[in-house]
């Protein structure tokens with residue numbers, strides 16, 4: 001019988017470790033934005049699970065929204081141009097936007113979205129990512145909140161896929177290389 005964990009090499013961050021770190025991030029965000037009109041924006045699909053856990057650790061009134069994006073054809077690597085599949089359903093003018101990602105690699109997606117939010121009149125745009133893979137960076141982007149920094153290994157679980165699978169693993173794991 002197939003299992004959700006077929007192909008997994010090893011667990012990098014357990015369910016419990018993730019939970020503790022998400023609680024810490026939520027506490028910090030609550031403290032930092034207590035006086036602000038905060039819109040928390042999850043970037044689908046990868047950030048969906050992290051977003052749902054994180055917002056329940058933010059103890060203040062917030063608005064939430066989601067965007068879905070994909071790279072523009074094959075041009076993402078060179079231009080960083082991103083296609084919007086699903087846009088926000090609310091105005092962010094004058095609000096602080098917190099973009100929530102599962103992982104930052106080249107930094108192209110978030111640089112693009114950050115600029116887009118600023119152009120739409122957000123008062124400030126901040127970034128929270130569960131994972132940061134700095135070795136892959138092509139464009140510098142300021143990460144304000146980061147769960148864990150990882151090396152250049154293929155990661156799956158807790159929202160992150162490989163060939164559309166593994167998003168439902170409750171932990172973050174490295175995939176077998178073969």
Ligand code: PRP
Pocket residue numbers: 043044045046047070071101102103104105106107108109110160161
């Ligand atoms: C992943 C991740 C970020 C982006 C990061 O999304 O969720 O959105 O790539 O990469 P970058 O820093 O190199 O731009 P992906 O395109 O895999 O889509 P998904 O979230 O639907 O899995």
